[in-house]
Amino acid sequence: MSKDKSAKIPTPQPVRGTQDMLGDFADRFAHVVETFERVRRLYGYKRIEVPVIEPTAVFARSLGETTDVVSKEMYSFEDRGGESITLRPEFTAGIARAYITNGWQQFAPLKVATHGPLFRYERPQKGRYRQFHQLDAEVLGSDSALADAELLVFADQLLKELGIAEGVTLTLNTLGDAASRDAWRAALVEHFEAHRGDLSEDSLTRLDKNPLRILDSKDAKDRPIADSAPDIDAFLTSEARDFFDAVTAGLDAAGVAWERNARLVRGLDYYRHTAFEFVTDRLGAQGTVLAGGRYDGLIEALGGPPTPAVGWAAGIERLAMLLADDVIDNRxxxxxxxxxxxxxxxxxxxxxxxxxxxxxxxxxxxxxxxxxxxxxxxxxxxxxxxxxxxxxxxxxxxxxxxxxxxxxxxxxxxx
RNA sequence: GCGACCAUAGCUCAGUUGGUUAGAGCGCCGGUUUGUGGUACCGGAGGUCGCGGGUUCGAGCCCCGUUGGUCGCCCCA
The missing domain is CATH 3.40.50.800 (Anticodon-binding domain)
Structure with a gap:
């Protein structure tokens, strides 16, 4: 080692929000992945691999009008050919693209599972990184409520086999079909407009951009208004009602515990029917451990045929953090x-x-x-x-x- | 993008109202015990106190800036 400090070479910093793992945590990470790979086979989900990079349009189009996300939170760059490329911020859009471009309609309904790194340009905090890793399961080309139910039973078994089901709750809601959703949305806007003066500043901008998001606002000022807002139930078409009932009946039959959360919403328009999150209070502000829903409009938004689909993703780091201390025996x-x-x-x-x-x-x-x-x-x-x-x-x-x-x-x- | 807190040895951290030569534990290296067994003892290496300014006779400590980290807000596909 040179004592000459002027000769010292500065070590490059790691990219913000990336992490290096050694030993114990890396083992926990691998344990989550191994358990997922084992359980997904039990449910007949095929292994799938899709690229880490996609044309930016794959994500920009799937994310639609939520400009905040597209413009500020994606890792995008131009390659040498001048094409805009994006590091995948999620699995679903890339899988939907693959489904279309490979003609996988022939295999519908297609159950697939994958895992790997994802990238979002965000401020890191507990359980939230710029490069993070997810498990992912999707069912493409099925409009059956049984697909939703099976997907949730799969998720439930995974969490149980990881030993973290205790303290993790499945919360469930329906966003209805397009007609139900539009009627509900109109009623919500009306309700929030009537209480405009009592809403937080953030929620006032939500009212214009994404009114459903007022429902799960964290601001104490918003809570009475959000809590008194109408549930979707009164606006559900009978078809949408039947679909939700079939999903919950499937969960009950399989012995999966769930809780209705009528405030659980999704920001994007292509989400339909089932929306769910497995949540915990053990991870600070990032309480969602596994989340997903039905996205019947997505594949069409990417230029494919109208295709019903449902899926979920789960953060590997978050699951690894929840594992009990004695799960990994390194001896x-x-x-x-x-x-x-x-x-x-x-x-x-x-x-x-x-x-x-x-x-x-x-x-x-x-x-x-x-x-x-x-x-x-x-x-x-x-x-x-x-x-x-x-x-x-x-x-x-x-x-x-x-x-x-x-x-x-x-x-x-x-x- | 916004806010709060933090930054001292490889790691985890002490460091008094600003006052000599900045400490401990762990880890690392060496020595002592000639031992079937050891949570032992002694010693050593290792620090531009994140960086840059300022205040002061004097700054690890106070002030400003900056970089990085943590947590939260926004957002959450």
Whole structure:
């Protein structure tokens, strides 16, 4: 290391909102993904891979008129050909594009699942990053309420298998069909206009841009007005009512607990019928762990044929943060402390044999020989093997669970 | 885009109303105990106190700016 400070090379900073993971958290992350991959097979969801980059139009068109999101929160750039490219901020639009451009209509109804990195240009906070990762499940080309129900049962089982269902609640609402939704929206605008003077400043702008969003406002000033606003129920067509009933009946039959949240809404117009969020109060302001809904209008908005679809996505980091501390067992089977360098060759034979027998093993053979036993003892493992010389003879002392030490003893004995 | 809080050793943090040479724990390196066993003892390396200005006889501490982080708001596809 140079002491010459002027010669020091400045280390580039990581991009804001990106994260590096080492050890425990990376293992938790992988555990979430592995569990998802296992459970999605149980439900017959096909693995799908779609690009991280898409033409900007894929997302701009799917997100429609919510200019805030499109203009300020997407990672977009021009490639060398002058085409506007965007790092995917969500899975759904890219999957819908793939569905159209690959002619996957032939497979409808198509159940697919994927996971990977997504990018949104936002201010990072707890459970919210610029590069983040999601699990994703979609059913394309099905207008059946059974698809919605199955998707939710899948999500419920995933959370249960991750051991985080406790403290996570499925909240559910319907946005109705287009007719229901339009009637409800008009009634809401009327209600909010009547209370215009009591709304927060933010909600006044929502009233113009996205009135449904006043319903889930966090501002205490808005709550009485939002809470007294009409529910969609009175405006549901009988078809929409039947659809919602069929979804909830499916959940009840499968034993999935749910709560109606009549204030749960989606900002985009292509959402229809089912909207849901699995929420928790254990992640600060970012309480949504898994969310989705039915988006019957999306594929058409991308220039495809009218295609009903429903899906959800879940933040892998958020799920990983919720995992219990003891879910991941990082302990090795054994650690070898080489207490005498003349026994190094023997120790290397032992560790090769251990690993060859499927036992995860680490070796400590550097630094002061006297300290190696202590050092090895600090590495989490089920057994500790000390190798040294005593009375001119090689010796190996094994400590740990009796079953494991017997197995190790047998491996070493034949060397 | 807005707000609050924070920034001292590789990590987690102390650091008094501004006052000598900025500390601890963990980690790292070395030494002591010749030991079937050890939460032990001793020592060492490692710091432009995020950066730049200012106030002051004197700034890790006070003021301004700046960069970065955390949390929240907006937004949430």
């Amino acid at each position: 090795l089977d054994a650690v070898i402390a080489v207490e005498d360098d003349s026994q190094l060759a023997f120790a290397l034979k032992v560790i090769a044999a251990m690993r060859g027998n499927g036992l995860a093993t680490e070796i400590v053979a550097t630094g002061s020989p006297r300290k190696r036993f202590d050092k090895a003892g600090k590495i989490p493992a089920h057994a500790l093997i000390a190798i040294g010389t005593r009375n001119g003879e090689t010796y190996a002392n094994i400590r740990g669970d009796s079953e494991l030490t017997t197995k190790i003893d047998a491996i070493i004995r034949v060397l």
